[in-house]
Amino acid sequence: MSEQTLKRVDLIFGEYSNEKYKVLANTLERTNEDILKDILESGLRGRGGAGFPTAMKWKFTAESPSDEKFVVCNADEGEPGTFKDREILLRVPRKVFSGMAICGRVIGANKGYMYLRGEYKFMVPELMKELEIYHEHMKLLGLNFPIEIRMGSGAYICGEESALFESMEGGRGEPRNKPPYPTTSGFMKKPTVINNVETFVNVLMIMRLGPDQYKKLGTTDSRGSKVFSVSGDTPIPGIYELELGMPLDRFVDEFGDGDTKAVQVGGASGFCVPRKKFKDTVIGFEGVPTGGSMMIFNSSRSMYNVLHNYLEFFEEESCGQCTPCRVGCQQLLKGIVAVKKGEKKAAYLDQLMKLSESMKITAKCGLGQSVANSFSSIVNNFKEEMIY
Amino acid sequence: MTDCKSLIRELADKYGRERTSLLPILQGVVAKNNYLSDTCMTDIAKELDLSAAQVYGTATFYSFLDTEPRGEYVIRVCKTITCDMHGKKTIVQTLEDMLKIKVGETTPNKKFTLLETNCLGWCHEGPAMLINDTPYSGLTTEKVHDIISEYIHI
Numbered sequence: 001m002s003e004q005t006l007k008r009v010d011l012i013f014g015e016y017s018n019e020k021y022k023v024l025a026n027t028l029e030r031t032n033e034d035i036l037k038d039i040l041e042s043g044l045r046g047r048g049g050a051g052f053p054t055a056m057k058w059k060f061t062a063e064s065p066s067d068e069k070f071v072v073c074n075a076d077e078g079e080p081g082t083f084k085d086r087e088i089l090l091r092v093p094r095k096v097f098s099g100m101a102i103c104g105r106v107i108g109a110n111k112g113y114m115y116l117r118g119e120y121k122f123m124v125p126e127l128m129k130e131l132e133i134y135h136e137h138m139k140l141l142g143l144n145f146p147i148e149i150r151m152g153s154g155a156y157i158c159g160e161e162s163a164l165f166e167s168m169e170g171g172r173g174e175p176r177n178k179p180p181y182p183t184t185s186g187f188m189k190k191p192t193v194i195n196n197v198e199t200f201v202n203v204l205m206i207m208r209l210g211p212d213q214y215k216k217l218g219t220t221d222s223r224g225s226k227v228f229s230v231s232g233d234t235p236i237p238g239i240y241e242l243e244l245g246m247p248l249d250r251f252v253d254e255f256g257d258g259d260t261k262a263v264q265v266g267g268a269s270g271f272c273v274p275r276k277k278f279k280d281t282v283i284g285f286e287g288v289p290t291g292g293s294m295m296i297f298n299s300s301r302s303m304y305n306v307l308h309n310y311l312e313f314f315e316e317e318s319c320g321q322c323t324p325c326r327v328g329c330q331q332l333l334k335g336i337v338a339v340k341k342g343e344k345k346a347a348y349l350d351q352l353m354k355l356s357e358s359m360k361i362t363a364k365c366g367l368g369q370s371v372a373n374s375f376s377s378i379v380n381n382f383k384e385e386m387i388y
Numbered sequence: 389m390t391d392c393k394s395l396i397r398e399l400a401d402k403y404g405r406e407r408t409s410l411l412p413i414l415q416g417v418v419a420k421n422n423y424l425s426d427t428c429m430t431d432i433a434k435e436l437d438l439s440a441a442q443v444y445g446t447a448t449f450y451s452f453l454d455t456e457p458r459g460e461y462v463i464r465v466c467k468t469i470t471c472d473m474h475g476k477k478t479i480v481q482t483l484e485d486m487l488k489i490k491v492g493e494t495t496p497n498k499k500f501t502l503l504e505t506n507c508l509g510w511c512h513e514g515p516a517m518l519i520n521d522t523p524y525s526g527l528t529t530e531k532v533h534d535i536i537s538e539y540i541h542i
Contacts, residue, residue, distance in 0.1 A: 080468045083509040118415075118452045119508050121521040151415055154452035156506060170410030172449035188408075231470045231511035238512045295470060295511070309469040313506055319449075 006254055007243040009217060009225035011205050012198065013091055021137040024098040027207045028141055032062070032106045039203060041211035043223035048074060048159075048196035049266060049291030050366070054203065057193055060183035062107040064191035069109040071100050071145075072187060072194040075116045076164060078156040079267035080313060081293035084227040085197040086120055087239045092201065093130045097147055099200025101138065102207065103193050104145040112147040113187070115164050118154045156317040160365050161186070161194045163319065174321045175365035196291070198227055219245030222284030232264075232296035233257050245286070249278040251294070259298040262381070267293035268310040269370035272303070274381040303382040304340060310374050311336065318367060325368025328359040332375060339386060346387045349379055392428040395420055396435050405436050410446055414453050422462065422501075423454040451505065459494045461539055464505040464518045471514035475527075479515045480504070482532045500539070 017023055027035060040055035061069065073096060077085040089096060100112045116123070131147060138145060150168055152158050158167045162176035165187045186192025202224060206214045218224050222244035231237045234255045242251075252260045264272050265281075265288045273281050273288065281287055297306060311333040320326045335352040338344040356372035363369045379386055399416040403409040413432060417424055424447050433440040447453045454462075465471075465480055480502075484490055487500050494501040510516035513525035524535055 077509060078507060080507040081470060081511050082507075083511055086509050117509075118450075119505075119518065119523075122523060151412070153411065153415060153450035154505065155450050167411060168408065170407040170446060172446055174449075229511065231514070232473065301473065305472075306469055309467075309472060313468065317506065 006246055006250055007217075009241045009243055011209075011217075011225050012088060012095075012201050012227050012241050014205075016092070016094055017208070020133065021094070021098060021141070023204055023208045024101055024137075025141055027102050027204075028105060028143060035102065035106055035207070036062075038206055038211045042206045042214045043220075044199070044202050044206060044214075045223070045285060046196055047198035047202065047226065047291070049079070049269075049289060051285045051289055054195065054199055057183060057195070058103060058106055060181075061191045061193045064184045066191050068188070068190045069107055070187045070190060070192040071103045071107070071109045071112040072161075072164070072168075072192055073100055073112065073114040073197055073200060074159065074161065074164060074194055075114050075120070075197050076152050076159040077120075077197070078117055078159050078317075079269065079291055079293050080310070081231055081264065081267045081295040082229045082291055083231075084229045084239055084292045086123070088197050088201060088227065089116075089120070089123060089127065093127055094134070095201045095204045096197055097130065097134045099195075099203040100147060101134075101143065101145050102203055103195070103200070105143060107191070107193055109145065109193070112145060113168065114147060114149045115152060115158070115168060116149055117152045117158075121151060124149060124151075155319075156313075157319045157365075157367055160367060163365070164194065165192070172319070174319045175367075177364070198292075217243050219282075219284060219286065221245070221286035226283075226290075227292055228290075228294050229292050230255050230294045230296070232294075233260065233298035233301070234296045245282060245284040247279065248273055248281040248283060248288075251283065252278050252296070255294070256296055257298055259300075260296055261299045261301065262297045262303065264293070264295040264297070264306070264374070266290040266373075267295070268313050268374055269367070271373050272306075272377040272381060277381075303378055303385045304336070307336060307374065307378045307386070308333070310378075311371075314367070314371050322362075322364040322368065324359045324362040325364070325371070328355055328363070328368065329371060331355060332371065336379075336386060346383075349383065349386060353379060392417070392421070392425070392431050396428070396431050400435050407436070407438065410436060410438070410443065414443075414447055414450075418453055422458040422460060423456060425457075429455075457494065457498070459501040460499050461519050462501045462503060464503045464508070465491075466506070466508040466510065466514065466516045467504040468507040468511070470511040471508075471516055474514040476515040478529060479517070479527050479532055482529045483536065486533070486536050 044054045045051040158173040163173040167173040182192045315329040356375040360372040399413045403412040433443045510525040516525040
């Protein structure tokens with residue numbers, strides 16, 4: 001075991017302020033420019049996985065002329081191996097609603113929505129209780145920014161922002177072409193800020209601590225802390241808030257079971273890192289980015305089974321709208337089965353690799369584009385397991 | 389089963405008759421009736437002034453909006469990799485033995501439907517399942533026995 005331990009942080013799950021909605025009240029006394037300046041200065045990037053700078057997203061939306069604007073909190077957490085948003089919403093929902101309200105004021109939005117995945121419907125009564133308190137305090141603060149909860153119904157693709165808008169508008173959750181981006185055309189084709197649950201909490205923490213204090217956490221490219229969902233072959237699965245920019249070998253020292261063969265960083269749409277690369281892999285935007293999913297596999301696991309499971313997942317969850325993703329996912333799955341059975345030669349894996357690369361270039365949205373991440377990182381690093 | 393037309397009217401009064409009200413209404417019908425029948429979907433279309441195809445198109449996109457009859461309790465077992473690694477197959481086997489049905493089927497008394505689903509977000513406590521909206525995690529054969537026995541006696 002390594003001498004060093006990873007830096008645990010207690011920012012996201014830290015206690016509420018003594019007075020209800022105190023940080024929100026203090027923040028609302030400041031000007032929008034001032035608030036945006038602090039978020040920009042903090043270096044905060046979106047916590048859903050893609051890592052777009054939050055301040056820029058808010059600024060573009062604030063500058064989009066429209067009589068109606070919206071704030072949407074993306075709580076459609078569906079990436080395999082991710083459960084941190086559920087934990088945040090169970091433990092500190094007040095911080096999420098406060099972050100949304102700050103965003104609403106900054107961009108001049110009329111209304112906020114939280115799109116919660118259907119699998120988390122059991123949390124609605126508790127969230128509604130907190131929303132009641134929130135709405136009471138908003139009245140006292142004199143800000144008109146109601147928040148409503150909308151439910152998903154078991155479609156992974158609705159975590160993709162434009163698919164989420166389609167779903168909220170009552171349609172099939174099929175992603176839109178981009179541009180236009182949500183900053184000019186989001187929910188109901190109006191300028192919309194859509195952020196991950198954790199991003200809104202980070203905003204509130206920046207408001208509480210100030211950007212200088214916040215910036216002390218993490219690295220130049222990856223500021224702040226991140227909530228990780230740790231699962232798989234680990235003696236201590238669960239939720240951990242850690243500083244960004246850590247090397248993977250230290251993570252494995254702390255969370256692995258001593259026999260770790262690979263870590264899947266970022267869920268099924270993320271990257272599989274084999275043991276020999278633990279040392280040179282950094283968790284963060286400068287290395288391997290993640291929405292928080294860390295799945296650990298030990299040497300008793302077949303990486304063929306892991307890939308097979310991911311491909312079945314993608315095949316089912318592909319919305320079917322564009323051909324590269326719809327047909328590509330099916331063919332990749334069929335292909336690895338055929339190679340395993342010996343119906344196709346091992347060299348067929350190279351063909352499949354080319355197919356996944358084509359999907360990366362031609363698929364309409366992030367789902368189809370990111371299948372290649374896990375496909376190529378597993379096939380390249382564990383080729384023998386795919387064949388024998 | 390609640391009468392579809394009055395239920396739809398009730399839901400439309402609550403959520404509105406806009407296109408944006410469609411998903412909450414579909415969800416409301418499934419919560420009461422366990423599934424969306426063809427007549428129910430055409431009734432929704434009439435109530436919201438949409439085409440039946442639009443309603444059907446939206447309904448069939450979502451895996452939790454069932455368009456075939458389901459039991460009173462829909463069991464969805466997570467089949468994603470971490471739950472799979474921690475014994476999901478045994479859990480499914482136990483459920484199949486107890487309910488005497490296979491995955492995808494409904495018991496003859498229309499009480500239970502057994503399904504598999506993608507990641508439920510309980511990877512750290514797998515295997516996990518949902519029974520209607522209630523999650524159960526850290527499942528073992530014994531635990532499944534206890535849970536299902538309770539539901540059988542409801």
